[in-house]
Amino acid sequence: MQIQSAGNVRGCAAGVLLQFVFSVYCDILRASAEQKTAAETLFETAARALVTFEQSPQQHLQITDGQSTGFDGRVIRMSIGFSIPTYLI
Numbered sequence: 105m106q107i108q109s110a111g112n113v114r115g116c117a118a119g120v121l122l123q124f125v126f127s128v129y130c131d132i133l134r135a136s137a138e139q140k141t142a143a144e145t146l147f148e149t150a151a152r153a154l155v156t157f158e159q160s161p162q163q164h165l166q167i168t169d170g171q172s173t174g175f176d177g178r179v180i181r182m183s184i185g186f187s188i189p190t191y192l193i
Contacts (some may be wrong), residue, residue: 117193120189128150128183129181130180131178143182154184168185170183
């Protein structure tokens with residue numbers, strides 16, 4: 105998680121973006137075909153849930169860069185980032 109200023113600070117309130125990264129790791133050499141499919145399905149389901157989530161009416165998450173997709177020859181990482189606009193009072 106990372107907090108960034110949203111650039112709009114007024115009086116005793118501050119607008120910030122809470123940034124999160126969701127990652128799925130899969131050990132390609134040890135995972136069965138079912139486990140590989142489950143990892144892919146988990147990632148797709150999480151991404152779909154993030155796209156349709158509303159913090160409050162008409163306040164959607166912003167999809168941001170996650171960690172780079174990585175593969176070290178054994179473990180693959182798939183990531184998606186998102187931020188939630190939040191106001192601190």
